[in-house]
Amino acid sequence: MSTIAANRPQYDGKVLDLTGRSGARAFRNLLATVLISLCFLIALIPLCWILWTVVSKGYHLVLDANWWSQSQRGITSRRAGGGAYHALVGSLIMALICAVIAVPLGILGAVYLIEYGKGGRGAKVVSFMVDILTGVPSIVAALFVYAVWVTILGQNRIGFAVSLSLVLLMMPVVLRSTEEMLKLVPDELREASYALGVPKWKTILKIVVPTAFGGIITGVMLGLARVIGETAPLLILVGYSKVINYNPFSGFMGALPTMINNDRGDMALPAAADRVWAAALTLILLVLALNLLARLIARFSTIKSK
Known part of the structure; x- marks a missing residue:
């Protein structure tokens, strides 16, 4: 014992500095x-x-105020004037229809993956298909809808068909963002609700989804910003119209991407070039507004990172 004590290193009172870097x-x-x-x-x-x-x-x-209140009816490539009201309305209508279809599907799919099918074979299949849809190019989604809507069903090229193709692009974004937000909901909230005898479906509807509501809305806004600037579905599934059309189930519709494409071939003409750049700026401002709105909602989300 005395030998061991004699060989034990003595503490000299100095503190080792482990924070320094070589x-x-x-x-x-x-x-x-x-x-x-x-x-x-x-x-x-x-x-x-x-x-x-x-x-x-x-x-x-x-x-110019006319840019937001007039269409391009009667305006040629060489003639200045008109506005982008018809294109802005068309883009918003098709995006709104897309959101009405894609948002419920995305949210319900995320609820199934997190609350009901966690670890199951069905959940793995759904997750795999969502991963595939996430990487599908917009032109492939447009060609698929064209094959079904126009070729098989014999329907016309209309704005509603564009919305259907945009659903394939927006739904994976909404589903993945909702899935991540539902994962952030503490399990203690679910367990407390179950302990009080609340059914699972009511727990999801009254506790889980409201808790993650801010993040879900953020994902929806980001999904809209993702699809509102797509061009391929518009070129394939609907023709460009210079007049205002509020009916997505009849006739051609204007949209900001196709408005840019319409005057793109006449960029040598000053009037056409001005409209192309103004439509591009309008599209950027629209996407920027959606992203800022998503940021604002995320800031007031009920789930806060520590």
């Missing part, structure tokens, strides 16, 4: 910080360039 580690940390900051600045260059180009060439028409 010179090599500090250099690697500085190098990584510089590289990441440089990549961020490089990524900002094309973004700022695009925004400056669109804003500088399209702001003068966007600031």
Whole structure:
């Protein structure tokens, strides 16, 4: 015992500094910080360039009141005037119909994955199919709807068909975002509700979904921003119209992407070029408004990160 005590290292009262970094580690940390900051600045260059180009060439028409209140009826590529009211209305109507269909499907699918089918074979199949839909290009979704709606069913190319193809693009976004928000709901809330004798369906409806409501709405807004600028479904499933059409089940409809495409071939003409840039700026402002609204809702969400 005395030998062991004699060989035991003596504590000299000094405190080891474990917070310091060696010179090599500090250099690697500085190098990584510089590289990441440089990549961020490089990524900002094309973004700022695009925004400056669109804003500088399209702001003068966007600031005109007629741009928001008139259509392009009777306006040719060489003639200035008119507005984007018909295209804005068409984009919003088709996006609204898409949301009416995609949002319930996405939310119900997420509820099934989290609350009922967790770990089951059916949930795995649904999750796998959602992953596939997430990566499907918009033109593939448009061609699928065209094959069913026009070729098989013999229906006309209308705005409603565009909304059906947008559903295939929006639903996976809503489902995944809702799924993640439902995972954040504490299990203690569910268990407390079950302990009081509340049925599972009522617990989901009255406790789980309201708790995650802010995040769900955020996912819906981001899904709308994702699909409202799609061009391929519009080119394939509906023709472009310069007049206002409030009926998505009859006739061609205008939309901001197809308005840009309509005048794209006449960019050498000043009037057509001005309309292209103004329509592009209008589309950017619309998507920006949806993203800001999603951020605002997320800020007041009932689930807060610590």
